[in-house]
Amino acid sequence: MVVLNKLSRTTVLLLSLGLSWSPAFAASNDPAEEIFHIVNDYRYDPAGTGGDPDTGHTLCGTRCNALSADYLNYMEPGGWEILKVAADVEMTVPLNNPFMKGNCICIADEYLLRIDDLSRVHPVKSERARERSSEIAR
């Protein structure tokens, strides 16, 4: 048992030399849960303002993509679990452009991000979490 502990510490030491995921040691004060979105598509809705549809569409691309997360930013720190909670949700946001009014409809998958305490202790589990997350990416 003692030997095992020693060995697994060595493994951690070895792995942490250069692999991009890092086993977690310290607790952090992050919120325990968070929602994020991965935007798949978007539309412009002039909402009666007469905004040009083409320009609106381009600008909504930037606006909606800005709301989208790169899931690796959530997985790479390690110690988090990602759950898909909804697909193709339509989120309506104001275009927020000083020169043009209207709304953007961002179509996104919704994910719940949750501290995965187990994987904070056992790096191997977080490797599994990575695999899961790469399934999401596909």
Add this chain to the structure above:
Amino acid sequence: MKFLLTVSLLLLSLTTALAAEPLPSAAEIQRLGERMYRDGLLPSGAVMKAFVSDDVPVDGTAFTCVSCHLRSGLGSIEGEVVTPPTNGRILYQERKPYVQGAIHVPLIHNYAVYLPERPAYTDQTLAALISAGIDPTGRSVLKAMPRYELDDRDMAIMIAYLKALSDQPSPGVGEHVIRFATVIVAGTDPVAVESMLLPLQFSVDRKNRLAAAAGANPRVARMGYNMLGDLQSYTFTLARWTLTGPPEGWRAQLDDYYRKEPVFALLGGISPGDWEPVHRFCEENRIPDLFPVVDYPVISDSDWYTLYFSRGIRQEGEAAARYLHGMADLIKDRAIVQVIRDTRRGRALADGFRAGWQATGHTPAIDVLLPAAEALTGERLQQIVAGHKPAVLLVWDDAASLPAIGALAGQPDRPGLVLASGNWFGQALWTVPEPLRELVYFTWPWRLPQEDARFDISVNKIFAGKSPAAYDPRIVRQSYTTGEVLGKALMEMRGEYHRDFLYDTIGMMTDMYYPLYERVSFGPGQRYAAKGCFIVQLGKGEKPQLERRSEWVMQ
């Protein structure tokens, strides 16, 4: 049959030629060979004649050896595409589908498992491979590689060049030790210096502890070997090279340090201003420098040896241009005004914007220069706005400009948006009053703070009992990344510690997610890893968060 005859005639002529022709000096071979290998130019200056599918002529300066075999010639594996080493040391050895000495270690394998066995090359069979695309087993490689028509003398130079390529370990690599140094420009804020050093020293110490543990315990050594191969038994050293006085005097100091202790690479480094002399020193001595902490990197498409985090301050200006480009149709003929604080930082932001804006073919912005010491008052800014009626006002100044910007809020012909540097505003960014938050946009060259906090878990371990509050969190994160990228690269180098291979290896890495930058990406010859910058606004409420208004990399 005819084919075989050609090959044997060729071999015959080469045998005689290679023996007869006197070759230029070693230095000249190096220069001429490198030009063939990297630029596709013959010693005569003419373009190398290259053919694909045996007889289709292609541009020799496009199909260069380096474009496939990379600078080190040590081979690459990228997805399905395997390019074998093309340096003499490996070519003149028989190829077995395993690495000598690591036969039973499945983790330690390389390109050799993907290609058939072959005997060692000789000068003659190597010449046949290059000119006819036939390997020593008689197998054609023309599906994967062009063939090149070289006369005997040029062929001999090419072969001599390949023999010297990545032959000896680079300077700074000793038996079981790899030496590094970091450059500190005297006068840099001591907190910044310590923040840069701490993560580097942490990586070095961690590596050395592992080497010591492996030396003491065979089981650890075996596991270490399985993970890291040769690297496991190496220790690292990190020297501190401090540069004093004006930049003109740095070169002599660097040369002196380097003469006393040649290092494999520089790690990090820090300067409050100039970096150019260090950059040049690295270029001329072919010494890699991974990620110096500087605001004004040398911007170059072709320089090789310094890898920067980003294009520095100017990258924020470039991002502003890309963001506004997306709404150029709406701005139409209205002016864009850049109010530029006449300091290095102000000018760098303005230069970045100017370059980005003009590259997309727009009418140049109107520049208004503010003397370094003159306060920007509300009246002055209102005057500027009244004079030019800009659609967009860029304020490249520090947070002291905030009250002046505030004075615009009620003005009827105020610009549609004001853009400033979130980096330069610093902590004051969080104090932008609520009524202004809709008007003011900021460049933000990092991941959003609320999202970066997740990386504390990995970064905090480097503090090992020290108080994080005593360090600059951004510099710590930058330097942490340096240690990670170095560790990852050295692991993948499989015992071949050559400087050019370090960059070849980094160039093959996929995008990575480290603290601070939303994403860092590499690629052959790419030297500015973080290619993005967000445009953000401060959200509503008492404890506002930054809200993204753009993607990280805008097209």
